[in-house]
Amino acid sequence: MTDRTLALKSQRPPAELLYADELAQLAKHDSGPVPPGWRLSMKAVMRFIGGAPDIRRKIVCAPSLLERAMVTLASNRALLLVGEPGTAKSLLSELLAAAISGTSTLTIQGSAATTEDQIKYGWNYALLLNDGPSPRALVPSPLYRALRDGRIVRFEEITRCPPEVQDGLLSILSERLLMVPELADDNAVFAAPGFNLIATANTRDRGVNEMSAALKRRFAFETVFPIADYDEELALVRSELARLLAQDQIAVQPSDDVLEVLVTTFRELRTGLDKDGNAGERLSTVVSTAEAVSVAHAVALRGHYLRGDAGRPADIVEALAGAAAKDNADDLKKIRRYIEQRASRRKGEHWQAFHAARHLLPE
Incomplete structure (x- = not known):
């Protein structure tokens, strides 16, 4: 069994293996100008991430965001993706x-x-x-290897690091080299064409370890927003759930009615607004699309393994407490009021079943 086969059988294959056929197809037919060190042209990268007639769309975001991100990565400035938790910043950095x-x-x-x-x-x-400082004794970091080989390095949750650690990037991003003073010879690693850095940061972590002004100047900031369109969010939850269940070798997924309850509930608890624009209560925690996918997956697993069905609206009620009410007791009360006041007025057996299961919320 090859390393690629083993990786594909892992719980979470990296994007380059999961979509290897698409990347190979795009490379084969890529006729656009390719930036130095890149594998694909910007137009091909856009098709890979944003979708094309024969390529699956992998993320919902504005095309202009992708364009600006790629232009930044082709320059000597690093890219910082900021936004609420669960807005697919890490997924976007992985795909890029x-x-x-x-x-x-x-x-x-x-x-x-x-x-x-x-x-x-x-x-x-x-x-x-045994040997003293030598290239053989040195253990390269992902950043070191990216510099040396001309690759993109990803820095997740950069603002969770202490400021003095963050500032270790200053000279690397400015001079595009990494010094190894312990080595007498070959003590500088110069950035090969194609090197750059993508960092991510959650807006809710602002103030934890604020980036210095000097480091901020070396990044182009791009905000990744939650999915604005209901139909796009529902389609994304459905497609990601199908992928996860295929990986689990489960053939049946929750019905569209169950997914409607889930996505609608998450959106209204996230924004505090219903489809008609009526105001309601908004949770203090983030109920993101990524959380919706996780809850949909849990609903499907619960139904398949415990009852032999595809999942029910009542399963969403049980999953909501753990997904949406993490660190604020008031959020649980808001969820209960949402189910009692809004869900009860919705038409359809799936909404009535969701409302009838409100007693499953913990007190």
């Missing part, structure tokens, strides 16, 4: 890296525990003690 570089796995996960060594390079201490 896969299409541009052929790999999306050169990733740094930002956190309070991230160190400068994890960003730049480390050492194999057994070899370091």
